[in-house]
Amino acid sequence: MSEATETFIRIFEEIVGEVNRRAGAPGSHAFEIERAADRDGTVRRHRTLLLYIRDVRNTLQHPRHHAPGHAVQVTEGFLTEVQDLLRRLRNPPTANSVGVARRDIRTARLDDQLGELAEIMKREGFSHLPILDERDTVIGVFNEAAVFDHLWAEPEMIIGRGMRIEDILSHCRLGAGHTETFKFVRPGTPLDDLVQMFVALESPTTRVGAAFVTASGKETDPLQRMITPWDVLAGARD
Known part of the structure; x- marks a missing residue:
């Protein structure tokens, strides 16, 4: 042998x-x-x-x-x-070994101007910016869907570069009803569970756009990491 x-x-x-x-x-x-x-x-x-x-x-x-x-x-x-x-x-591998750690996440605050955030997203290739409150907890996500949702909310709605996140916050909330949803997971959540979460459809028209890691896996705790589908695919190949 x-x-x-x-x-x-x-x-x-x-x-x-x-x-x-x-x-x-x-x-x-x-x-x-x-x-x-x-x-x-x-x-x-x-x-x-x-x-x-x-x-x-x-x-x-x-x-x-x-x-x-x-x-x-x-x-x-x-x-x-x-x-x-x-x-x-x-x-x-777990949620704590993929994605982006809090110190490296580009985030948004309520008083940030939309024009400045859009420039950052365009220049650095971001598609989602988590919106954090004073406790560092996620209260929403700024992305293209939020902007379009705001534009279509009422007839003749406009959006300007000088507007702030707080002006469109209702359209950025986690439960705003876009085609993307956002999940919260614990640091020890297995990578294979994350893979299944991202590939599964929440509904025929809804998928998970990103996962946020907190100590308890609940949105009431401060953000520790952010994970996108691309992060999970890269981690699953390692």
Whole structure:
């Protein structure tokens, strides 16, 4: 048996332990992939790979051929992928490891002028600016949807560069009813749960535009991080 194969079988047993723990069956002698997938987003996302790894291990340890040697060979590339999966199961990336930390987030305040914020968004490529109060809690989001909502609120409505956030705050509120909604999550929320949150539609015409990380996962706590769909896609590929 090659060194790569021996390493693969050892890592496989460790993966079984991690998956069965997530399945709530740490003492099971079976590989509880399906039970774990029903309970855990990380296992669910990697279910196909886990099933494949199980089949490779069974082929190696329970051969059905008579010729000498193994029917399959564990490559270094495949072994690396299996090791990465074990690492992800043991230390799954969370909301605290993706997105932008509070100190680097460009935010808006009630007395900020719309023209200045629009220039910043255009120059630096931002699509959303969280609006914070004096406690650093998110009370709304300034984006294109808020501007258009304000323009269409009444006939002959105008919007000027010198207007301030407080002038259109009702259209920036988190529950303003745009095609985007905004979620609040805890720092320990698994990355795989964030992936599912962003890909799912809130309604046929509504999706999640950004997630805000707070200590409790509630909007009443100060902002710690901001996560966009792009951040989650980048983190899921790592």
